[in-house]
Amino acid sequence: MAKRLRSLRPPRAEAAPESPSKAVRLLGSVIAPTTVLTGLLFFFGRQHANWLLDYFGVPLSTMGLTAQDYLVRSADGLFAPIAVVLAAVLVLLWVYRFLRARLAETAWQRLLRAATPVAVVGGLAGVVVAGVGVVHPEAFATSYAVPGAGLSLGVLFLVAASRMPASRTPRPRPAAFATVELPAAFVLVSVGLFWAVADYSASVGVGRAIEIEGTLAVPPETVLYSAKSLNLTAPGVRETTCRNPDSAYHYRYTGLKLILQSGGQYFLLPVQWHKADGTAVVLPRTDALRLEFTPATDPDAPC
Incomplete structure (x- = not known):
C-alpha cells in the first residue's frame, strides 16, 4: 500500500537552472571599470617614467622598471584628476537624487526633455573637439589632453541624451541595438581616457624632470x-x-x-x-x- 502511494505522488520538479545573464552583467559591471582604471594607472605610470627619463637622455628600457613601479608612479599626477572626476560624479548623483525626490513626475519629465538638447549639443561639441584633435593636433599644442577628454565626455552626453524621454511615446528599441550600444560607448569612453592620459602623463613627466634639474644643487x-x-x-x-x-x-x-x-x-x-x-x-x-x-x-x- 505504501509503495502504491509513493508511486501516485507527482514527481518532483527539477529546479530550473538559474539564468547566468544577471550574474554575468553584474560581474562585467564591476570588472570592466576596474580593469580600465588599472590599465590607466599602469599606462600613466609608464608614460610618466618614459618622458621623465627621456628628458635626461636615458632610455626607459635601461632601468628595468616593473609593473609595480609604474603603478606607484601613477600617484604622481593622476590621482588628483581621478579625485576631481569622482567628486563631480558624486555631486551629479546627489543633485539627481535631490531633484528626483522633490519634483513631481510631470515636472521631472519636463526637466528631462529640456535637458535632452543640452546633452546633445554638449556631446556633439566633445566629438567635434576630438575630431579636430585627430586632424589638426597642433591646435591643442598647449593642452593635448583636451581631445581625449572631449571624446569621453561627448560620448557620455550622447548616450545620456539617447536615454532621455522624448516628447512622444518612444518606440521600443531592438534588442541588438541595446546589446551593441553600451559596449561601444564603453570602448569609446575608454579610448578617450587613454588618449587624455597619454598626453597628460607626458606633461607631468617632463614637469617633474624640470623640477629635478632645478633642485640638483640642493642637499643631500x-x-x-x-x-x-x-x-x-x-x-x-x-x-x-x-x-x-x-x-x-x-x-x-x-x-x-x-x-x-x-x-x-x-x-x-x-x-x-x-x-x-x-x-x-x-x-x-x-x-x-x-x-x-x-x-x-x-x-x-x-x-
Whole structure:
C-alpha cells in the first residue's frame, strides 16, 4: 500500500537552472571599470617614467622598471584628476537624487526633455573637439589632453541624451541595438581616457624632470664608492683615489645625485647637469659599488 502511494505522488520538479545573464552583467559591471582604471594607472605610470627619463637622455628600457613601479608612479599626477572626476560624479548623483525626490513626475519629465538638447549639443561639441584633435593636433599644442577628454565626455552626453524621454511615446528599441550600444560607448569612453592620459602623463613627466634639474644643487648629495675606477668625467664630478690598501672601495666620486633606483640599476646625475650638454650615469647595482648620502661633501677629504 505504501509503495502504491509513493508511486501516485507527482514527481518532483527539477529546479530550473538559474539564468547566468544577471550574474554575468553584474560581474562585467564591476570588472570592466576596474580593469580600465588599472590599465590607466599602469599606462600613466609608464608614460610618466618614459618622458621623465627621456628628458635626461636615458632610455626607459635601461632601468628595468616593473609593473609595480609604474603603478606607484601613477600617484604622481593622476590621482588628483581621478579625485576631481569622482567628486563631480558624486555631486551629479546627489543633485539627481535631490531633484528626483522633490519634483513631481510631470515636472521631472519636463526637466528631462529640456535637458535632452543640452546633452546633445554638449556631446556633439566633445566629438567635434576630438575630431579636430585627430586632424589638426597642433591646435591643442598647449593642452593635448583636451581631445581625449572631449571624446569621453561627448560620448557620455550622447548616450545620456539617447536615454532621455522624448516628447512622444518612444518606440521600443531592438534588442541588438541595446546589446551593441553600451559596449561601444564603453570602448569609446575608454579610448578617450587613454588618449587624455597619454598626453597628460607626458606633461607631468617632463614637469617633474624640470623640477629635478632645478633642485640638483640642493642637499643631500650622493657619494659613490667603487672597487674599480669608473672614469666618470662629467662636469662637477670628482674622482678621489683611496690610499688605504685594505679598503674594499678604492675610488670615491662626489658631485652626484641619485635620481632613481630600480631593476638593479642606479640612475645618477651630476649636480652641474644641464639639458644642453649634460651626461646621465646609469650603473648596475652590485657589491662593487656603495652609496652614501650626506648634506655636504668635501671633495678634498680623504676616503
